[in-house]
Amino acid sequence: MASDGFFEKVYQVAKQIPYGRVTSYGAIAKYLGAAGSARMVGWAMNGSGKDPDVPAHRVVNKKGLLTGKHHFRGTNLMQQLLESEGIEVVDNQIQNLEKLFWDPMKEL
Numbered sequence: 001m002a003s004d005g006f007f008e009k010v011y012q013v014a015k016q017i018p019y020g021r022v023t024s025y026g027a028i029a030k031y032l033g034a035a036g037s038a039r040m041v042g043w044a045m046n047g048s049g050k051d052p053d054v055p056a057h058r059v060v061n062k063k064g065l066l067t068g069k070h071h072f073r074g075t076n077l078m079q080q081l082l083e084s085e086g087i088e089v090v091d092n093q094i095q096n097l098e099k100l101f102w103d104p105m106k107e108l
Contacts, residue, residue, distance in 0.1 A: 006034070010044035011051060013104050017058045020085045021102040022094055024062045031104035038062075046071045057081040058102075064094035 013028050025038035025045070034040070041059070045068055048054040057078045061067045069078040069092065079089045088095040 006032070006037075006040065007044040007047065010041050011048060011054045013108070014045070014048070014054050014056065014059060016104070016108065017055055017102050020087060020100070022058045022060050022064070022082070022087065022097070022100050023102045023104060025059060026062050027101075027103055027105070028059065031108065042068060060094055064097035066092045066094075 009032050010028055013031060014023075017023055025041040026035070028041045029035055029037040038061075045054075045056040045059050048056045049071075056068065057072070059068065066078050066082075066089065069076070072078045072081075074080075079092070082089055082094070087100060094100060
């Protein structure tokens with residue numbers, strides 16, 4: 001599949017998101033030169049379950065919503081993983097997103 005190479009690049013970026021920080025699907029897409037491909041980054045995250053080194057729980061939508069949570073086993077696993085890193089989540093939304101946001105364009 002043509003998307004395999006793109007997905008692998010997404011995983012390489014995601015693996016660099018620091019503990020206790022989050023980024024967005026769009027930020028990863030933009031960093032990879034594929035602005036507008038946030039949905040494809042989401043598909044990559046959905047398929048990342050095979051690689052335990054990909055911290056998919058740290059990738060949220062641009063508003064900090066846990067839009068990918070239904071792809072995690074267990075009802076609130078995504079939220080629990082984030083909270084275990086000290087990230088506050090209220091009503092499926094990251095609190096203090098501006099402070100916690102990790103932008104690969106600036107960080108890598």
